[in-house]
Amino acid sequence: MTHEEIPDIVIGRLPIYLRELNRLQNEGDKVTTSSHELGQRLGISSAQIRKDLSHFGEFGKQGTGYHINYLVEQLRQILHLDIIWPVALIGAGSLGTALAYYNGFMPRGFEIQWIFDNDPGKVGREINSIVVQTLDELEETIAKNRVVIAIIATPASAAQEIVDRLVEAGVNAILSYAPLHLTAPNGVHISYSDPVTELQRMSYYLVP
Amino acid sequence: MTHEEIPDIVIGRLPIYLRELNRLQNEGDKVTTSSHELGQRLGISSAQIRKDLSHFGEFGKQGTGYHINYLVEQLRQILHLDIIWPVALIGAGSLGTALAYYNGFMPRGFEIQWIFDNDPGKVGREINSIVVQTLDELEETIAKNRVVIAIIATPASAAQEIVDRLVEAGVNAILSYAPLHLTAPNGVHISYSDPVTELQRMSYYLVP
Numbered sequence: 001m002t003h004e005e006i007p008d009i010v011i012g013r014l015p016i017y018l019r020e021l022n023r024l025q026n027e028g029d030k031v032t033t034s035s036h037e038l039g040q041r042l043g044i045s046s047a048q049i050r051k052d053l054s055h056f057g058e059f060g061k062q063g064t065g066y067h068i069n070y071l072v073e074q075l076r077q078i079l080h081l082d083i084i085w086p087v088a089l090i091g092a093g094s095l096g097t098a099l100a101y102y103n104g105f106m107p108r109g110f111e112i113q114w115i116f117d118n119d120p121g122k123v124g125r126e127i128n129s130i131v132v133q134t135l136d137e138l139e140e141t142i143a144k145n146r147v148v149i150a151i152i153a154t155p156a157s158a159a160q161e162i163v164d165r166l167v168e169a170g171v172n173a174i175l176s177y178a179p180l181h182l183t184a185p186n187g188v189h190i191s192y193s194d195p196v197t198e199l200q201r202m203s204y205y206l207v208p
Numbered sequence: 209m210t211h212e213e214i215p216d217i218v219i220g221r222l223p224i225y226l227r228e229l230n231r232l233q234n235e236g237d238k239v240t241t242s243s244h245e246l247g248q249r250l251g252i253s254s255a256q257i258r259k260d261l262s263h264f265g266e267f268g269k270q271g272t273g274y275h276i277n278y279l280v281e282q283l284r285q286i287l288h289l290d291i292i293w294p295v296a297l298i299g300a301g302s303l304g305t306a307l308a309y310y311n312g313f314m315p316r317g318f319e320i321q322w323i324f325d326n327d328p329g330k331v332g333r334e335i336n337s338i339v340v341q342t343l344d345e346l347e348e349t350i351a352k353n354r355v356v357i358a359i360i361a362t363p364a365s366a367a368q369e370i371v372d373r374l375v376e377a378g379v380n381a382i383l384s385y386a387p388l389h390l391t392a393p394n395g396v397h398i399s400y401s402d403p404v405t406e407l408q409r410m411s412y413y414l415v416p
Contacts, residue, residue, distance in 0.1 A: 008409075015408035020389060042389050080411045087407070094306035099403070101302050104387055108404045109411065148414055149407065173410035175403055179227060179312055181250050189413055191406040195307070195383055196316040198399040199295070199357065200223035201216075202381035203288045203317065205397055206356055 006055045013052055016042060018075040019108075024068050034065035081109035088142060088171070090162050091153035092117035092125075092132050095177055099153060100127040110149070114141055118158075138162075142169035152176040163190070218260045224250060225257065226283040227316075232276050242273035289317035296350060296379070298370050299361035300325035300333075300340045303385055307361060308335040318357070322349055326366075346370075350377035360384040371398070 020041055024033055035046035035053075042049075053059050053071075056078055060066040076082055087105070089096055089112045100112055115127055118135040125132050133141065141147070150171045152159050159178035166174060172188045179194045228249055232241055243254035243261075250257075261267050261279075264286055268274040284290055295313070297304055297320045308320055323335055326343040333340050341349065349355070358379045360367050367386035374382060380396045387402045 011412050012405075012409045014412070015405035016389065018408070019387060019402075019405065023388065043391065078412065079408045080414055080416045081408065083416050085407070085411060085414075085416075094302075094309050098302035098306040102403070104404060105407075108408070110404065110407050149410070151403070173407070173414055175406050175410070180231065181224065181228060183251065189410040191410060193401050193403065193406065194227075195310070195359070195401065196312060196318065197220075197223035197227065198383050198401065199293070199313075199318050199381070200226070200287045200289065200316070201220045202357070202383070202397040202399060203293060204219050204222070204286065206288055206293075206381055208288045208291050208293075 010052045010055060013044070013048075014075055014079055016044075017049065017052070018072065018079065018081075021068055021072045021075070022108075025072065031068060032065045033068050033071075035060070037065075076109075079109075083109070085110050085149050086113040086145065086147055087111060088114040088116065088138075088147045088150040088166075089153065090116045090135070090138070090150060090166075091155075091158075091177075092119070092122045092127060093153065096153035097127055099151060100130060112151070114145070114147070116141075135162075138165055139169040142166065142171060147171060149173045150175075152178055154178055156180045214263045218263060221252070221256075221260055222283055222287055224252075225260070226280065226287065226289075229276055229280045229283070230316075233280065239276060240273045241276050241279075243268070245273075284317075287317075291317070293318045293357050294321040294353065294355060295319060296322040296324065296346075296355045296358040296374075297361065298324045298343070298346070298358060298374075299363075299366075299385075300327070300330045300335060301361065304361035305335055307359060308338060320359070322353070322355070324349075343370075346373055347377040350374065350379060355379060357381045358383075360386055362386055364388045 035049040039046040039049050059071050059074055087110050092115050100115055105111055115130050115132045116135050116138050117132050122132045123134045148171055150166050152162055156178045160182055163182045163184055167184050167188050175191045176182055177193050182190055184190055243257040247254040247257050267279050267282055295318050300323050308323055313319055323338050323340045324343050324346050325340050330340045331342045356379055358374050360370055362370055364386045368390055371390045371392055375392050375396050383399045384390055385401050390398055392398055
């Protein structure tokens with residue numbers, strides 16, 4: 001089993017399964033679940049779920065389904081969440097600040113540990129107990145701490161240069177909130193979050 | 209040509225094309241572009257772009273490519289962006305506040321006009337010149353103003369109830385930042401933004 005064989009679209013669904021399994025854990029009234037129940041809760045066919053999971057092994061038994069805690073542990077291992085990944089955040093504007101305060105990262109495997117901004121009015125201030133550093137310190141901090149994951153919450157105009165600098169310093173996974181397509185060498189993963197492209201995708205279906 | 213015939217994944221790429229065409233407009237040094245150039249800039253094959261656009265008509269000419277301003281106008285019409293859609297925001301925490309201040313909505317077809325929260329400490333305050341309303345006023349405001357698009361920036365625990373209330377009041381497109389799958393009747397569109405699922409999708413590829 002090599003990673004390359006599994007379509008990225010399958011990988012993209014695993015965190016959704018994990019998130020729902022965590023919800024089942026929190027609800028606390030079941031030890032096992034089934035592809036049928038998961039599918040019902042997620043609006044995904046049970047066949048799809050079984051097929052996706054089958055890429056990684058046999059997690060359930062015909063008739064008894066999946067042991068929730070066991071499947072959670074397996075998915076966490078597959079997604080490399082048995083550690084907390086330290087994350088660098090670039091951009092301490094209102095979105096960056098909201099991300100820095102977001103308490104949903106740590107329980108799910110990530111922790112923003114460094115924040116960078118080029119605004120002298122922000123550098124030196126604390127956001128959620130993290131001192132904002134100047135962008136001049138980006139490369140040294142990334143390299144010294146072997147940071148491989150970063151979140152970009154800068155204006156679009158700054159984002160590509162930041163990506164170039166992050167990649168050069170050793171980052172190979174970037175979540176960007178800047179509303180533009182970014183380029184990076186092969187092997188560097190970039191995910192995007194742009195509320196407007198999401199809204200526009202939906203407005204297509206609406207009658208003005 | 210009916211909407212149903214065009215795969216949603218194609219619709220999802222149109223806003224990306226539009227965004228890049230807007231960038232070409234802003235760069236200002238070209239009148240035309242090509243599927244090749246767009247593809248290069250977006251990391252998408254030119255054949256894919258031509259195929260996607262061909263669902264909607266003939267926008268370019270062999271040899272001369274696409275007239276940028278014309279294609280922008282066409283895409284705006286296809287995506288129903290020839291109006292500014294008024295949007296209701298639910299949740300005035302740090303993320304909701306960042307969204308309320310985001311200046312990227314209006315130029316691209318959307319405007320947050322109402323903000324709701326159930327925290328008495330927030331109700332009545334202004335965020336970017338919008339007075340935060342109590343959730344008790346949600347249904348009446350949505351219905352009276354015929355709001356059809358909403359953004360949810362509440363905790364996960366509140367989100368499903370909010371969806372139910374929004375849909376009941378007439379909303380049929382929802383962008384949710386709450387980290388859970390939401391259910392809604394057929395015909396209601398829900399998009400999600402969860403930074404952690406994006407990060408987990410990438411951590412799969414990383415070596416811990």
